[in-house]
Amino acid sequence: MISPPASSAARIADRGYQHYDGVRVGSIGIFWAMLRAALARGLGLRRPHSAKIMPMLLIHIPNIVVFVNVANAIAQPNTVTLQEFWDYAGQPFPVIAMLFAAVVGPDLFCADRREHVLSLYFASPITRLQYAVARAAALAILLLTLTLLPMLQLFVGHALLATSAADYVRGNLPLLGHAVLAGVLEALLFASVASAVSSLSDRKVNAGGTFAGIMLVSLTVGDLIATNVKFTSHEKFILVDLMGVGMRTARWILGTTPWEGQSGALSQDVFAVSGWAYLGVSLLVTAVAAAILIVRYQRMRDV
Amino acid sequence: MVLDSPSFSCQNTGVIVQQRLDVPTHPQPQHVVQTRDLCKRFGQIQALSHASVGIGTGCTGLLGPNGAGKSTFIRLLLGLLQPDSGEAVVAGLSASDDPLALRAMIGYMPEHDCLPKDAKAQDFVRYMGELHGLPRRIAVQRANDTLYHVGLGEERFRPIGGFSTGMKQRVKLAQALVHDPKVLLLDEPTNGLDPAGRNEMLEIIQRIAHQMGIHVLLSSHLLADIERVADSVVIINAGRVVVQGTLSDLMTASSIVSVRTQASPVALARAVQARGIEVEIGATELQITYDSPAVYDAIRDAAVETGSSLTYLKRRVRSLEDVYLMGSATPAATASTQS
Amino acid sequence: MTADMRGGDRTDQLDRPDRTEQTGLPEDSPSLPPTIEALNVSKWYGDKVAVSDVSFAIRPGVTALLGPNGAGKSTILKLLTGQLAPSRGSVRVLGQPVRHNPALYQVIGLVPEHDSIYPFLTVLEFVKLAADLHRVRRSREVALEALATVDLLDVQHRKLRACSKGMRQRVKVAQSLVNDPQVLFLDEPLAGADPAQRLALMDVFTRLGETGCTVFISSHILNEVERIGSNVIVIVNGKLAAEGDFHAIRALMDDRPIKVSVQCSETRALAARLVQLCGTSAVQIEGDTLLVETKSTLEFHRALPLAAQQAGARLTGIEGLDEDLESVFRYLVE
Numbered sequence: 024m025i026s027p028p029a030s031s032a033a034r035i036a037d038r039g040y041q042h043y044d045g046v047r048v049g050s051i052g053i054f055w056a057m058l059r060a061a062l063a064r065g066l067g068l069r070r071p072h073s074a075k076i077m078p079m080l081l082i083h084i085p086n087i088v089v090f091v092n093v094a095n096a097i098a099q100p101n102t103v104t105l106q107e108f109w110d111y112a113g114q115p116f117p118v119i120a121m122l123f124a125a126v127v128g129p130d131l132f133c134a135d136r137r138e139h140v141l142s143l144y145f146a147s148p149i150t151r152l153q154y155a156v157a158r159a160a161a162l163a164i165l166l167l168t169l170t171l172l173p174m175l176q177l178f179v180g181h182a183l184l185a186t187s188a189a190d191y192v193r194g195n196l197p198l199l200g201h202a203v204l205a206g207v208l209e210a211l212l213f214a215s216v217a218s219a220v221s222s223l224s225d226r227k228v229n230a231g232g233t234f235a236g237i238m239l240v241s242l243t244v245g246d247l248i249a250t251n252v253k254f255t256s257h258e259k260f261i262l263v264d265l266m267g268v269g270m271r272t273a274r275w276i277l278g279t280t281p282w283e284g285q286s287g288a289l290s291q292d293v294f295a296v297s298g299w300a301y302l303g304v305s306l307l308v309t310a311v312a313a314a315i316l317i318v319r320y321q322r323m324r325d326v
Numbered sequence: 327m328v329l330d331s332p333s334f335s336c337q338n339t340g341v342i343v344q345q346r347l348d349v350p351t352h353p354q355p356q357h358v359v360q361t362r363d364l365c366k367r368f369g370q371i372q373a374l375s376h377a378s379v380g381i382g383t384g385c386t387g388l389l390g391p392n393g394a395g396k397s398t399f400i401r402l403l404l405g406l407l408q409p410d411s412g413e414a415v416v417a418g419l420s421a422s423d424d425p426l427a428l429r430a431m432i433g434y435m436p437e438h439d440c441l442p443k444d445a446k447a448q449d450f451v452r453y454m455g456e457l458h459g460l461p462r463r464i465a466v467q468r469a470n471d472t473l474y475h476v477g478l479g480e481e482r483f484r485p486i487g488g489f490s491t492g493m494k495q496r497v498k499l500a501q502a503l504v505h506d507p508k509v510l511l512l513d514e515p516t517n518g519l520d521p522a523g524r525n526e527m528l529e530i531i532q533r534i535a536h537q538m539g540i541h542v543l544l545s546s547h548l549l550a551d552i553e554r555v556a557d558s559v560v561i562i563n564a565g566r567v568v569v570q571g572t573l574s575d576l577m578t579a580s581s582i583v584s585v586r587t588q589a590s591p592v593a594l595a596r597a598v599q600a601r602g603i604e605v606e607i608g609a610t611e612l613q614i615t616y617d618s619p620a621v622y623d624a625i626r627d628a629a630v631e632t633g634s635s636l637t638y639l640k641r642r643v644r645s646l647e648d649v650y651l652m653g654s655a656t657p658a659a660t661a662s663t664q665s
Numbered sequence: 666m667t668a669d670m671r672g673g674d675r676t677d678q679l680d681r682p683d684r685t686e687q688t689g690l691p692e693d694s695p696s697l698p699p700t701i702e703a704l705n706v707s708k709w710y711g712d713k714v715a716v717s718d719v720s721f722a723i724r725p726g727v728t729a730l731l732g733p734n735g736a737g738k739s740t741i742l743k744l745l746t747g748q749l750a751p752s753r754g755s756v757r758v759l760g761q762p763v764r765h766n767p768a769l770y771q772v773i774g775l776v777p778e779h780d781s782i783y784p785f786l787t788v789l790e791f792v793k794l795a796a797d798l799h800r801v802r803r804s805r806e807v808a809l810e811a812l813a814t815v816d817l818l819d820v821q822h823r824k825l826r827a828c829s830k831g832m833r834q835r836v837k838v839a840q841s842l843v844n845d846p847q848v849l850f851l852d853e854p855l856a857g858a859d860p861a862q863r864l865a866l867m868d869v870f871t872r873l874g875e876t877g878c879t880v881f882i883s884s885h886i887l888n889e890v891e892r893i894g895s896n897v898i899v900i901v902n903g904k905l906a907a908e909g910d911f912h913a914i915r916a917l918m919d920d921r922p923i924k925v926s927v928q929c930s931e932t933r934a935l936a937a938r939l940v941q942l943c944g945t946s947a948v949q950i951e952g953d954t955l956l957v958e959t960k961s962t963l964e965f966h967r968a969l970p971l972a973a974q975q976a977g978a979r980l981t982g983i984e985g986l987d988e989d990l991e992s993v994f995r996y997l998v999e
């Protein structure tokens with residue numbers, strides 16, 4: 024064999040399996056990874072296009088509404104105030120948010136159970152609580168883009184159109200606060216209830232339908248009884264309306280009033296109900312639903 | 327492992343347990359998984375009873391009848407169940423005290439389907455890496471490498487829903503390996519694979535256990551798989567560990583040499599007997615009593631003398647099947663009613 | 666070493682005249698009429714050809730259907746049981762066409778691979794139901810007998826949803842036996858069974874084969890198939906690759922020398938002598954073992970003792986390495 028020239032330098036690199044002795048992130052980092060993955064899943068990212076349709080559609084509808092309103096405000100200034108707009112045209116926003124929760128909530132919870140991916144999660148260094156909270160929190164964050172973001176966009180739009188933006192903001196701070204508070208309460212309530220319902224049913228369609236059903240029935244029954252069916256304390260039934268309880272809490276805390284142009288008792292939106300009751304119902308329902316979600320996941324066997 | 331019950335033998339060798347283990351075993355330094363007196367009951371059923379097991383380097387096979395407690399054992403090791411008593415320690419971490427840190431050290435390949443349809447293989451394995459504590463960039467890199475090591479090429483960028491069984495099993499294996507676990511728990515890894523796929527999977531497992539320095543626990547119903555890749559076995563029956571030891575110790579050589587020849591074996595048998603060795607003529611082969619290596623020479627010379635061919639010659643060892651059936655026949659095992 | 670050693674097209678081998686002759690009936694077959702006959706069967710779905718011009722004849726006893734995943738085995742099984750109609754060709758079971766033939770279903774048993782049970786029934790109820798559907802008299806006794814065969818008598822009153830996968834598989838085998846079938850189709854019947862259950866079931870199938878039933882098993886676990894019977898049908902890429910006793914199939918592969926492992930002392934001395942035999946094509950030395958490739962098996966085995974004696978080598982092990990079913994299958998698929 025010919026011996027290689029003395030000056031040659033060659034090596035064969037080791038492409039075999041490498042061990043990893045580097046940094047490993049702790050619980051918080053892992054929770055953050057789960058949250059990111061849940062957010063991506065909720066938006067239908069990294070999945071076939073069919074998974075993106077519903078979430079994207081639902082998210083963009085309020086944007087269109089905002090655009091139309093701001094364009095209108097530019098074209099015909101002072102026709103409708105922001106407050107009026109919210110009370111009238113802003114009604115659909117919670118409904119859209121609720122639909123989003125009905126579509127995305129079950130997708131975040133039921134799919135993992137049906138495909139048995141949950142067994143891999145539970146064999147990872149996470150607790151069941153972390154899993155449930157990460158998924159529900161992702162849903163809440165995504166819902167904020169529907170319950171809160173459009174309101175903020177509208178507010179900023181109108182502020183910029185006003186003669187003095189700073190004055191507008193200072194003068195309408197309660198409105199801004201109302202937007203934030205109502206938006207957050209709604210997002211938390213919807214996320215919590217949707218997650219709880221999704222934890223109880225393995226089929227996405229059943230869970231979504233049940234959640235939407237609960238919310239719409241509560242809206243219909245609550246409003247109907249509170250406004251039309253007259254018996255003692257019938258007005259208290261407005262508390263059954265889960266879709267509106269967040270908005271009504273915000274109104275009570277910030278003193279914002281409904282638009283006089285609306286007709287009927289709803290325009291007054293003045294029911295013989297203490298403001299604390301609204302706040303209480305909002306927080307109670309959110310907490311109970313969260314508890315159901317957590318208990319269900321802690322007790323789950325045979326994943 | 328020293329046991330003072332009369333039917334066993336010495337330290338550190340394979341033993342066949344015929345009675346209850348009363349004496350707890352001492353943790354051996356090379357045992358990365360050590361359980362001591364693990365007990366778990368579900369309602370009326372005692373799923374696991376005083377299971378004391380030591381799992382060391384290389385590949386350990388986990389065997390047992392359906393319903394005997396194997397999956398309970400695995401779940402206890404993963405910290406998914408809490409034992410009623412006893413403890414399980416993996417890589418120095420206790421399953422009861424540090425279940426989270428312990429799970430970060432273990433890779434688990436479940437038997438059942440557990441892969442999301444929509445996700446791409448690379449994305450999914452990367453995410454599993456992140457779930458086990460890998461920083462994102464490292465997880466991407468390791469997912470890439472691990473999928474390569476298990477034999478998935480370009481397919482890793484396609485959704486898992488379109489994969490064949492063999493590819494799905496590889497993805498399952500990759501997600502268990504991506505975070506560089508100390509212990510790999512494989513549950514029926516060759517399920518659904520055709521002969522070629524099974525062969526490749528077993529080769530990968532061999533490499534993992536013997537070249538990558540990862541301790542492998544292989545749970546399987548296929549004795550041939552275990553014989554091929556495992557160095558030791560643990561057999562669980564009716565909630566108890568009935569057999570534990572290395573294959574080389576358990577599959578003891580017997581005192582019989584099997585010999586086959588092409589034509590009638592009678593002449594060969596006589597020639598061997600003439601040399602003072604006992605021969606039994608069986609249906610397909612001769613069974614020659616072995617008492618010293620000289621027997622081999624006698625067989626060879628007898629074959630030359632009679633002009634016989636030798637098509638097969640082997641000293642019989644106890645097969646894993648024999649070991650398993652003996653383990654299943656313990657008094658505690660009324661296996662059919664369990665499963 | 667990766668597994669991309671699967672070669673290219675091997676149809677050139679299969680098209681050689683002497684090969685295609687051999688895929689007919691072996692000369693020494695008993696003169697029993699075939700119970701299952703497939704004649705030029707093809708099945709395609711649009712552009713995809715699942716099965717292409719497959720012909721074979723199966724007689725009573727145990728026959729195994731083997732092939733890589735995706736080769737068309739499950740399609741063939743469905744064609745043989747009448748669940749699918751062939752695009753071309755014919756399938757006959759017990760001399761009759763199998764499609765839409767309820768009378769034939771009375772004498773056929775089928776154990777499908779995937780769950781097809783009613784979870785709310787008990788073990789006994791399910792098997793008895795199968796017996797009733799076949800209009801078997803004294804269905805309860807027959808059901809109990811079938812359960813005894815598969816060792817499930819102790820759990821006869823357990824609901825199927827509470828049964829493990831291995832138990833469900835045995836229940837399916839039991840229900841296939843209630844009508845005392847003449848032909849039994851089994852698709853991975855041992856899935857989920859533990860080692861003892863596997864041995865018991867294999868025993869059941871062997872005995873059934875011996876009593877004249879035609880047992881047709883599709884399985885991937887070749888070392889188990891080997892124990893039940895030697896007769897195989899191998900499908901590769903939708904086509905028939907081989908048919909018959911796998912030992913005979915191996916003997917036909919004359920382009921592949923037999924590999925024998927010889928454990929001995931004095932390896933090099935013995936190797937030198939073995940190389941001198943005409944049939945030997947290669948000798949590899951690995952530690953105390955010689956791996957010999959030879960084209961003439963018998964001559965080798967006959968010459969081995971003398972060669973060892975002359976070399977002063979002690980023979981401690983002699984074993985053929987590639988004559989088992991796994992090796993034969995691997996060669997057929999490559």
